Amino acid sequence: MIPEIGHFALILALCVAVVQGSLPIYGAAVGSSTLMSVAKPAARGQFLLVLLAFCCLGYAFAAKDFSVLYVAATSNSQLPLHYRIAAIWGAHEGSLLLWVFILSIWMVAVSFFSTHLPEAMRARILGVMGLVSVGFLLFMLTVSNPFERLIPAAFDGRDLNPLLQDPGMVIHPPMLYMGYVGFSVAFSFAIAALLGGTLDAAWARWSRPWTTVAWCFLTVGVAMGSGWAYYELGWGGWWFWDPVENASFMPWLAGTALIHSLAVTDKRGGFKAWSVLLAILAFSLSLLGTFLVRSGVLTSVHAFATDPKRGLFILVFLAVVIGGSLVLYAWRAPRVGLGGGFSIISREGMLLANNVLLVAALGSVLLGTLYPLFLDALDLGKISVGPPYFDTVFVPLMTPAIFLMGIGPLAQWKKTSLPELATRLRWAFAVSIVTALALPFTLGHWTPLVSLGLLLAIWIVTTAAVDLRERLAHADGSSLLGRLAAMPRSYWGMVLAHCGVALFIVGVTMVKGFEVEQDLRMNVGQTATIGGYTFQFDGTQQYKGPNYIAARGTFRVSQDGRDVTVMYPEKRRYTVQNQTMTEAAISPGFARDLYVSLGEPLDDGAWSVRLYHKPFVDWIWGGCLIMALGGILAVSDRRYRLAWRHKEADVPAATQMARQTVS
Amino acid sequence: MRWLLVIILLIPSLAAAEEARPLADNPQVEARLKTLAVELRCLVCQNQTLADSNAPLAEDLRREVREMITKGMSDREIIDFLVQRYGDFVLYRPPWKATTTLLWLGPFLLLIAGATALVLALRRRQKKLVDVTLSEAEHNRVAQLLSEGANRP
Amino acid sequence: MNRFLLPLGIFVVVVGFLAVGLTLNPRELPSPLVGKPAPDFSLPQLHDQGKVISSNELKGKVWLLNFWASWCDGCKVEHPVLVHLAQSGEVPIYGMDYKDQRNEALTWLREWGNPYQVVAVDESGRVGINYGVYGVPETYVMDKAGVIRYKQIGPLRDDILQGKILPLVRELQNQ
Structure with a gap:
């Protein structure tokens, strides 16, 4: 019933x-x-x-x-x-x-x-x-x-x-979908504005908070998915450039570009048609992701059980929704006004240059994801496009974007002078270069990529510091605290989100550069040392979970003779589907994760064991969380609150809840 | 000095327990296998590298690659061996060919096209903008609309 | 050209490809070995371990090579088709018992019938790798010169046999 x-x-x-x-x-x-x-x-x-x-x-x-x-x-x-x-x-x-x-x-x-x-x-x-x-x-x-x-x-x-x-299953999909579907709001705003012909700067201001909130959810959702893969798949990786992962990353890139272009549209009234296109793009990519995951056109680790009939339905739906919006766009957008003027070298210009880079990155992910399908459809052979491709094209595209991220906030609106910017930033640049070159040596070994990664991360932080110092110098108010508090929250939000990117880069760089891995054959009582930590294997025990049976290993970890932690990796067999799962044990830390996963049982109670020492890996997800926090801080800015406050009282519980998770 | 300290501190634990052996007989071979295998695709899996997969075919192929490494074959030769049998599909880094030119150049073409479009659009804008009064009017409208929202009871 | 139509144009192209993509199977892998000489093998026979079967012995006639195993479900599906083909005597079928236990393979053939002239044993799966096998069952058509002319991935169905394989076999036999 x-x-x-x-x-x-x-x-x-x-x-x-x-x-x-x-x-x-x-x-x-x-x-x-x-x-x-x-x-x-x-x-x-x-x-x-x-x-x-x-x-x-x-x-x-x-x-x-x-x-x-x-x-x-x-x-x-x-x-x-x-x-x-x-x-x-x-x-x-x-x-x-x-x-x-x-x-x-x-x-x-x-x-x-x-x-x-x-x-x-x-x-x-x-x-x-x-x-x-x-x-x-x-x-x-x-x-x-x-x-x-x-x-x-x-x-x-x-x-x-x-x-x-896994607990990840309880929260990851709702978060991710809040992000995906959240872009439908920005999309609807854009379509409504195109329908009504009221595509003015007010449209941009109304769209901004909705876009940012959806973006925050998506950031957290994608980060959680990555974290989940890290501890659940048991291979120690956190991003595989799998088609389904790309399907969630593309709307994120589009949303990030949209947030930045909306800033230009809001401030200068310009590039409205472009912002509208990005709003359509962000949601279209969410729909495309839905199609890719469910239609079976691409092979992925995460895909749903597929059915061509469903694929056809979504494809038709996709064609109607996106095709319809793009027709509307082609019809209405040419009539949109121009907005205020600004020079190429200005904050607006940099935000838009950043847009070009983000969209080029997005285009690369899309190209790499769909290219095997293109070739197959044209009967030109089957290829695989995997992590080596994406890593190769992504770094050169993101490097200038990150570089601009440091300069942009210091540039003046409308028009700025490059020599003057260079003078203001010379210290930040010098500090970044020297630290980035020197730091890897103290950490063990130097590679160009490690230095580049650190350079970008330090660049973001030092330029933000220069910016903050200049703003404080010009702010009204006597006490430092008073002047700090006087800065708008949207500014703090931006600084926080950018610093989140810096943390993320540090995490990626350090893990890629300094990760240590060992595949061992461990007998009971044997030890192994990795990254300064000594792991002693105390054997495995059988135990019964609610719907699985497991072998649980015990590893006592010590550093310099002091006990640090005890880790319990598991090998589970789920009885109903008779499927074996590797549950890695992770000891997270500020500056490193220790990661133990059980391979196969060998003779005499010995096991094949994989140990990892992953420096700064948690900064990857920490950085994402801080990006999302930055977004939330920006949304809580005074000018948005003014518009909302008077309605707060009579909001029903469900939306209150939805908002509480935001703020 | 610090090294000395670490060594001294490690001695008791070394004395108490035996050091575990690497799983592979030859760790150098294993390291090379690993760098090769992360760029190769497991053919029977959904979308996993040869390094990550536990499928029987992946194990066989790892064994095969390991033997080729021990025989002293170069990375190029090993990859050719696999491509001859399974095609380019086995490579996660698509080879540069007529059919993949667009794939490899695409991102940079996009970037150049985007940058050109941006500069052209900004130039054209500058020319078209006769005066800023129009946008001033628009800005007033924004301010008015927003204050309407804020002041409504 | 109206630059505002560009996004629509790109989208139409992408949707076209996605529509074609729906009709394709991303897991099916064409073999680069078709049109090339079949890799040589020389392996013990399943029914008589002392004897060896080598690919050189098979030159001069058209034959099928079927990779199978007793643990493989798809093999059970295609088996009646193979048995039927063997009864017709149109083309000799050679079996390649891929990564299997000898006893189980023999039992399996006793139970379901033996369509093979000779079954070779590829215990380590090495010959399978040389042939680019990535999932059993797989079936190869060899011509008189020992060149692979066709590869069927997955269970052999009657329509594929009648529509593709047998016409090809007849053509090759008449050469």
């Missing part, structure tokens, strides 16, 4: 979405405020209906209802409750429901935080979001219904893929 209620709620939600996607847009076109006023209640109604469906599926999982095909396929009676709940998005159908659910959360958020927008604009935005929702609901109800019954019911479920039985 409950699954039928969920199914019915989805059908109703589709009806509401159709209404939401048509009447308000028509109303805005003919100027009927009655029709436009449908948008808000429709968005909220749709949210409640999708929430109901989501809860119904959750209930089916919690109650182990194996008469629902999806539940039987992705869970098992022995699967712990929190993984049964996470199994809602453990495969194709349920993750689509999560997609739609998150879309409806964003719609409700727009309906509450858009009271300052002109009514027609709001009606169009919610209308466009409604149309996107129609597509996904149709997709679910036609070829991927999560509520489909299995008759007769299965005696027990086939269990969730053991790879997904």
